[in-house]
Amino acid sequence: MTHVITVPPSLDDHSFEQVLEQVAPLPPDEKILVDARHARWASPYGLTALLALAQTRTERPAFAAPELEETASYWARAAFFQHAEALYDMHGHYPKRAPSGESNVLLEVTPVTKGEDVHSVVGMVQERAQKIIKNELKLESKAIIGFAMTLSEVCQNIIEHAGQGGWVAVQSYRWTKRLGRRVVVIAVCDAGLGFRKSLESAPGHLPTSRWGDATALEEAVIRGVSRFRDRSRGQGLAGARNYVGRWNGKLSVRSGTARISIVPSWDDDVPLAEDLAPFAGAQVQVIIPEAAPSGANEKDSPMDI
Amino acid sequence: MHHIDVSSVLRETLACDLYSNLVTRTTGAAVRGQIEQLLGGDDMRRALTVIDFSHVSMIDFSCADEVVAKLLIRYTSDDPPHEAYFLFRGVTEDHRDAIEAVLERHALALAVEREDRVELMGVLSDDERRAWYATYRLGRAEAADVANEIGVAVDAARETLCALCRRRLVMSVNGEYVAVGHAA
Numbered sequence: 001m002t003h004v005i006t007v008p009p010s011l012d013d014h015s016f017e018q019v020l021e022q023v024a025p026l027p028p029d030e031k032i033l034v035d036a037r038h039a040r041w042a043s044p045y046g047l048t049a050l051l052a053l054a055q056t057r058t059e060r061p062a063f064a065a066p067e068l069e070e071t072a073s074y075w076a077r078a079a080f081f082q083h084a085e086a087l088y089d090m091h092g093h094y095p096k097r098a099p100s101g102e103s104n105v106l107l108e109v110t111p112v113t114k115g116e117d118v119h120s121v122v123g124m125v126q127e128r129a130q131k132i133i134k135n136e137l138k139l140e141s142k143a144i145i146g147f148a149m150t151l152s153e154v155c156q157n158i159i160e161h162a163g164q165g166g167w168v169a170v171q172s173y174r175w176t177k178r179l180g181r182r183v184v185v186i187a188v189c190d191a192g193l194g195f196r197k198s199l200e201s202a203p204g205h206l207p208t209s210r211w212g213d214a215t216a217l218e219e220a221v222i223r224g225v226s227r228f229r230d231r232s233r234g235q236g237l238a239g240a241r242n243y244v245g246r247w248n249g250k251l252s253v254r255s256g257t258a259r260i261s262i263v264p265s266w267d268d269d270v271p272l273a274e275d276l277a278p279f280a281g282a283q284v285q286v287i288i289p290e291a292a293p294s295g296a297n298e299k300d301s302p303m304d305i
Numbered sequence: 306m307h308h309i310d311v312s313s314v315l316r317e318t319l320a321c322d323l324y325s326n327l328v329t330r331t332t333g334a335a336v337r338g339q340i341e342q343l344l345g346g347d348d349m350r351r352a353l354t355v356i357d358f359s360h361v362s363m364i365d366f367s368c369a370d371e372v373v374a375k376l377l378i379r380y381t382s383d384d385p386p387h388e389a390y391f392l393f394r395g396v397t398e399d400h401r402d403a404i405e406a407v408l409e410r411h412a413l414a415l416a417v418e419r420e421d422r423v424e425l426m427g428v429l430s431d432d433e434r435r436a437w438y439a440t441y442r443l444g445r446a447e448a449a450d451v452a453n454e455i456g457v458a459v460d461a462a463r464e465t466l467c468a469l470c471r472r473r474l475v476m477s478v479n480g481e482y483v484a485v486g487h488a489a
Contacts, residue, residue: 115329115331115332118328118329119319119326119328119329119332122326122328122363123326126326126362126363142398142402145363145398145399145402146402148326148363148365149328149363149364149365149366149402149403152326152328152329152365152367153365153366153367156328156329156330156365156367159329160330235366235367235370235406235407235410236365236366236367238366239365239366239403239406242406
């Protein structure tokens with residue numbers, strides 16, 4: 001029997017929880033069909049998390065592509081389908097190749113499995129990020145290098161801790177309803193070991209009575225603890241945290257059944273969410289907003305949310 | 306004086322001309338290994354080396370930790386391969402955040418060229434900082450000269466200068482002191 005998992009029309013880090021809640025009761029060898037026919041929009045987090053979700057299944061899942069041509073075209077430009085084909089049995093009509101033209105995709109969905117991938121990702125993003133961060137987000141040029149550093153560190157998190165490959169995507173868009181400003185978003189998702197298991201593998205690790213996914217995230221993201229004894233380790237996420245703090249951005253890291261967030265004043269998310277539906281690995285999202293509020297009469301683009 | 310172009314070392318390490326970014330811990334460890342080879346072994350007595358970042362586009366925290374912090378930790382340890390001093394060149398605002406972060410984490414300091422002068426980066430006590438800048442201004446000085454310049458007792462100045470020598474920020478030459486970068 002195939003279980004149908006419905007993808008919400010707007011897929012981001014929060015609405016992806018609806019997907020996970022549907023998958024959670026099913027054993028990994030149950031056949032699932034991820035039904036994205038009615039999806040109209042997906043954030044980089046949504047797209048990369050859909051790929052990571054497939055990696056958690058032992059029975060190859062099926063995927064129904066968005067019916068809306070504009071959505072399918074956008075997902076194709078983000079290179080989602082070319083990677084999804086390797087993980088899902090695909091159904092429905094979707095562009096086989098990414099259409100050319102202007103796009104707000106800074107970095108299409110890209111696999112990260114080894115150090116060279118990080119070099120490649122950082123190199124690809126640098127030039128486009130420069131234009132977007134300076135001209136569209138109106139941030140100082142110092143923000144550009146910090147952005148590339150943050151991207152590098154969150155990608156390395158996969159290589160160092162996941163035990164398997166993951167995915168990264170970077171996009172910029174106008175976040176009209178929630179923020180009223182332009183944002184640039186990095187999403188890095190894997191279905192690997194996750195923070196709790198990674199820290200448990202540290203030599204001499206002694207779990208406390210409240211040890212779990214949430215405490216593991218607090219250790220790693222807030223206190224910069226790593227599974228390595230070397231005190232040099234654990235600087236990557238600390239650096240990312242400092243970067244989002246400086247530029248009024250948001251960092252959220254989900255692992256297992258918990259999500260920890262560095263929440264800026266413009267967002268109403270909770271700093272720590274526990275007892276979420278389980279999701280293997282780690283899912284990181286960085287949002288950097290435009291420096292100043294844009295004009296109130298700006299018209300929404302088709303990809304606005 | 307030796308000169309090591311970090312960008313060239315990076316290209317040799319990766320065997321690739323495509324990347325000018327110092328990113329990933331693995332890359333950093335490989336680059337540091339190459340730098341240590343270029344620095345030479347036990348047969349060297351004392352050497353000043355310019356570590357040149359001029360052609361490096363960016364460096365991330367992990368790589369800065371491997372290339373800068375671990376290099377300094379090794380050569381300021383009680384058992385260094387030889388007496389090595391480093392002057393950093395070409396460090397721009399694009400590199401500064403990552404390098405400052407790792408210096409702070411390990412309580413390290415380094416001398417860096419800035420246009421026509423040399424400055425310190427990292428963690429130093431006020432006494433160390435004042436003694437270093439006084440030594441740098443004086444060129445080649447005895448402890449008494451430095452003490453006079455910063456208004457402390459000679460023994461106190463000597464103690465601070467010895468600490469700066471251990472941190473490889475000052476060289477001791479025939480009973481006199483020379484700040485790294487003064488004669489570079």
